Amino acid sequence: MxxxxxxxxxxxxxxxxxxxxxxxxxxxxxxxxxxxxxxxxxxxxxxxxxxxxxxxxxxxxxxxxxxxxxxxxxxxxxxxxxxxxxxxxxxxxxxxxxxxxxxxxxxxxxxxxxxxLPASVELDPTSFRGIKDPDAIHRYLDRLRRSLRDDDSELVIGAAKELMESTAWVAIDALQSKGLISQHELGKTPNFPKLLGTVHGALGLAPGEVNVDGIGGEHTKKAREGVRKILSGAMQVANGMAEYRNNAGTGHGGISASNLGNRHARLAINAAVLWGDLILATLQDPHAPWRKGENA
Incomplete structure (x- = not known):
């Protein structure tokens, strides 16, 4: 533990x-x-x-x-x-x-x-309530905090991407247990973009599946469009992290030293927290639209 x-x-x-x-x-x-x-x-x-x-x-x-x-x-x-x-x-x-x-x-x-207290990275603690075993996410959060404290920007970027990947797998595990994602749909060795797309689709977070039932009247259409843009941006942010890590983070050797600074590390952290909070909050929300297909 x-x-x-x-x-x-x-x-x-x-x-x-x-x-x-x-x-x-x-x-x-x-x-x-x-x-x-x-x-x-x-x-x-x-x-x-x-x-x-x-x-x-x-x-x-x-x-x-x-x-x-x-x-x-x-x-x-x-x-x-x-x-x-x-x-x-x-x-x-x-x-x-x-x-x-x-x-x-x-x-x-x-x-x-x-x-x-050292600099820290937090996901909303209430978002963990619906997760059976959040230890994997906490492990990557702890790794991200340590790399931030050590002022290692490359390691922060790598750890931020790993945190997002771990969050995706935790969500997939929960959704598979409810019969909302099949192994065939996921494939044998899904890459990072595949993981993201599968999670977004299963949770109803794909831009084309926006639900804004809480907003009525003439504002509904505009609100839906606004949320669609935000979700599309969140997806792009998540996919961008894979490229960011591959070219600037740990995991791949290079022939020259990096000149990344704290602002580059904070960019990766903010991307990981934005996406992680979105996924975990939607996963545990008892009123989220994806629950209509739960145990169907």
Whole structure:
């Protein structure tokens, strides 16, 4: 199982060591400034560690917004310990342990004890609800994040294309299980454009199959045309990634060094996220038009 937590358990344990030097009300106030109190959590007013764990365990550390708010809490807790009457050597030892945990977790401990999360790439987490086994997508997302952190533009472009290909195969697997794609239709060794076309067709995302039932009246025709152009563009973006990767990304050797920069990497990331979100959101949408043929 892929661990997608943005703030490691190692860091959280080291912060808990700081919390041991605070009273429960200090910990309560720091968490409550960023989060609502968990309804099912009963704070033990005599145990600072239990107070910390109750809050920390209520955070979904895989969601960037929650992780960032949790890091604000950590900043406040470390600062609260610093201004306590704590032996300087003891505080330094706690801080060194925290710095080691941060280094192992590939995050930076910046000024004023605020952690700086590395650059990240996210797909809408709600889009994974209808997927039986999203680990393959998470694996390629993690690879893409690592290559972005390493400032390796060629590897980012290659990983972005792999993320799209993995997303396509996950969608195909789900659609095959519902009898909406046959192996004959897919072929034995489908190339990337074939995968894309098959997924778009099965999900009703081909430009000629646009559905805008939610918009009525005179606007329907114009809305349909607008959506058709967007879907056609999304398809072109996805197909363009294959060419982009073949000529600029990893996977093929060359005789000259690349001069690609961060903007080229961001272009690939944005293309992969745009297409991946479109496919996964449509796949899990219970009202998507493709579901009319489900289990037919």
């Amino acid at each position: 892929i661990n997608n937590e943005l703030v490691s358990r190692d860091i959280r344990i080291k912060i808990r060591a700081f919390a041991d030097h605070l009273v429960p009300s200090d910990i309560h106030d720091a968490w409550e400034a960023q989060f609502e109190w968990p309804e099912d959590f009963e704070a033990n007013s005599y145990q600072s560690r239990d107070q910390f764990d109750g809050w920390s365990n209520s955070v979904d550390w895989t969601i960037r917004e929650q992780a960032l708010r949790g890091l604000y809490v950590f900043q406040d807790l470390v600062e609260a310990v610093r201004i306590k009457e704590l032996d300087e050597a003891q505080f330094k030892a706690l801080l060194q342990g925290l710095e080691r945990a941060a280094a192992r977790s590939n995050v930076a401990l910046g000024q004023d004890f605020l952690f700086e």
